Amino acid sequence: MNDFIFFLGRFHVLVLHLPIGMLLLAVLMEAMSRRPGFGALAPAVSLTWLAGAISALVTVALGYMHATEPGFTGPGVSLHRWAGTALAFAAIAIWAWRLEAPAIFSKIWPVPLVVVLILMTATGHLGGNLTHGSTYLTEFAPGPLRSLAAGEAAPEAAPRPPITDIAKADIYLDVIAPAFRDRCASCHNDDKKRGGLSLVRYDEMMKGGETGPVIVPKDPGKSDLYHRITVARNHVDFMPKNNKTPLDPAQVQAIRWWISIGSPASGEIGKLTPPADVRESLVKAGGL
Numbered sequence: 001m002n003d004f005i006f007f008l009g010r011f012h013v014l015v016l017h018l019p020i021g022m023l024l025l026a027v028l029m030e031a032m033s034r035r036p037g038f039g040a041l042a043p044a045v046s047l048t049w050l051a052g053a054i055s056a057l058v059t060v061a062l063g064y065m066h067a068t069e070p071g072f073t074g075p076g077v078s079l080h081r082w083a084g085t086a087l088a089f090a091a092i093a094i095w096a097w098r099l100e101a102p103a104i105f106s107k108i109w110p111v112p113l114v115v116v117l118i119l120m121t122a123t124g125h126l127g128g129n130l131t132h133g134s135t136y137l138t139e140f141a142p143g144p145l146r147s148l149a150a151g152e153a154a155p156e157a158a159p160r161p162p163i164t165d166i167a168k169a170d171i172y173l174d175v176i177a178p179a180f181r182d183r184c185a186s187c188h189n190d191d192k193k194r195g196g197l198s199l200v201r202y203d204e205m206m207k208g209g210e211t212g213p214v215i216v217p218k219d220p221g222k223s224d225l226y227h228r229i230t231v232a233r234n235h236v237d238f239m240p241k242n243n244k245t246p247l248d249p250a251q252v253q254a255i256r257w258w259i260s261i262g263s264p265a266s267g268e269i270g271k272l273t274p275p276a277d278v279r280e281s282l283v284k285a286g287g288l
């Protein structure tokens with residue numbers, strides 16, 4: 001039964017595009033139909049709101065199912081849920097209001113339209129953060145904009161100068177953190193912590209997940225995280241899950257070495273004197 005709910009719930013991310021399109025169309029038609037020359041649109045406006053409201057309700061229902069999957073906890077999830085639910089109810093209210101009290105609606109129609117646009121933007125943005133992590137949108141933004149958006153975010157999210165010499169690069173900030181961000185953060189971020197684990201902040205990462213610490217400094221063999229990225233790909237433990245692109249061998253070796261030297265939060269590679277083969281992997285993993 002659970003599996004079936006999870007199955008339906010995944011359609012949330014597909015169906016959600018319908019209310020976005022229809023409610024935007026409803027807003028546009030509502031505004032246009034009141035302009036001279038566009039009066040012919042008026043009879044269709046109510047139906048557009050209704051279609052938008054129904055598709056929003058279906059999306060919300062699927063969203064509640066989707067959120068029953070383990071790991072959907074945290075403030076990001078509940079904010080997204082509230083915004084989405086409010087949006088669906090706002091759309092129904094507008095549809096009913098236009099039918100029941102058209103005179104009042106006609107006086108203040110821009111207000112509900114703005115409410116719908118705000119709720120839709122908020123819901124979409126909060127939902128996007130759940131899927132991609134909150135730094136996704138600004139990852140390739142120009143430097144100053146990125147620093148601005150990073151704000152109080154983790155040091156991992158702040159822009160780094162491009163690496164030109166591996167010896168000058170930082171083992172965690174330039175090699176390990178980007179690997180986790182690219183391959184793991186879609187499921188292990190601040191808002192969506194699958195297995196209770198976030199891999200986008202050093203402190204949280206070292207605390208571990210539902211089963212406790214996943215990194216044992218100086219002991220890759222005892223580190224669940226290392227086990228997860230080296231076990232056979234068809235094993236249930238293997239990470240990343242769901243056939244997402246795995247870490248490449250150079251990144252795996254870099255992680256192994258980083259754990260073996262005590263998994264520091266920062267450290268200049270040159271000063272940590274990696275052995276030659278590790279150094280080669282670090283060069284590759286660092287994208288040089």
Ligand code: HEC
Pocket residue numbers: 071180183184185186187188194195196197208209210211212214224225228229236237239240241242244247
């Ligand atoms: C597609 C989603 C997804 C991706 C991508 C993903 N994981 Fe996971 N991860 C999960 C889920 C779901 C769980 C909880 C179920 C389990 O423990 O297998 C989990 C659990 C874990 C755990 C155990 C946490 C605990 O305490 O139980 C570790 C360690 C882990 N992941 C590491 C990684 C690493 C490292 C990557 C990137 C290479 C990664 N994951 C990428 C979905 C994902």
